[in-house]
Amino acid sequence: MKKTILFVLICLSFITVTNAQKNQPINIISYNIRLNTNADGVNAWPNRKDNVKALVKFYDADILCVQEALPEQFDYLSENTDFDVVGVGRDDGKRKGEFSAVYYNKNRFVKKDGGTFWLSLTPDVPSKGWDAALNRVCSWVRLYDKSNKKEFLVFNTHYDHVGVQARIESAKLLKQKIQEIAPKLPVVFTGDLNVTPETEAISTIKSFLTxxxxISIEPPYGPDGTFNAFKWDSPLKNRIDYIFVNKAFKVQKYAVLSDSKDQRYYSDHLPVFVRLMF
Incomplete structure (x- = not known):
């Protein structure tokens, strides 16, 4: 009898461990890293780039989605790391202009597909949409997770900071494109959307993503707002950076990370962190 009970307990332990191994969490960070410009003075990229990279490493990011990365920033974030990356410059579809890039751990994930489209009426070519001030893109990647033996997609974008109509139309286009590219697979959508949660540009996304x-299982951590303007005393009320998912994921943790050093933030935005499980 004792041997039977022991055998059952061993089997249950094996099943529990096996199930845990099959559902390994995925840590994702979405981060507007602020473009590299000398106009930022003491907050310019060369003075904070090591802190940005250290933050990503400390939080064990499996996937990093960035906005406003110029070519030299785009390159730096993957140097001496386990990251591979998908993304193009928004001005020419190659190396010119800002990237909305998706970095992923190449030891864990295998790229199956990927690409970039523009937030405009001509999404297949570099272009500016509606009343936008600048070209805007969405870069995406389809990944196979070797730990969980599942495929999923990540979309990353940066809405225009001026065009109200452009943000509304961009949301509609993104809904259409995401549903075309990933009609059945798990989806993560990240970005600096330059709008607060009550706007139409957000409600359009929330009509098909969450x-x-x-839905974080653990209470959300950190401030509500994500924009600090490099001000140490910022009230952090404006939430304009987001991570959305479809029903294929559950959210174990959500946080806005207010890490700093010497009373300085690492960007004029705070990164958004989530821990997801299938």
């Missing part, structure tokens, strides 16, 4: 902050 805000990770709203």
């Amino acid at each position: 805000d990770t902050k709203e």
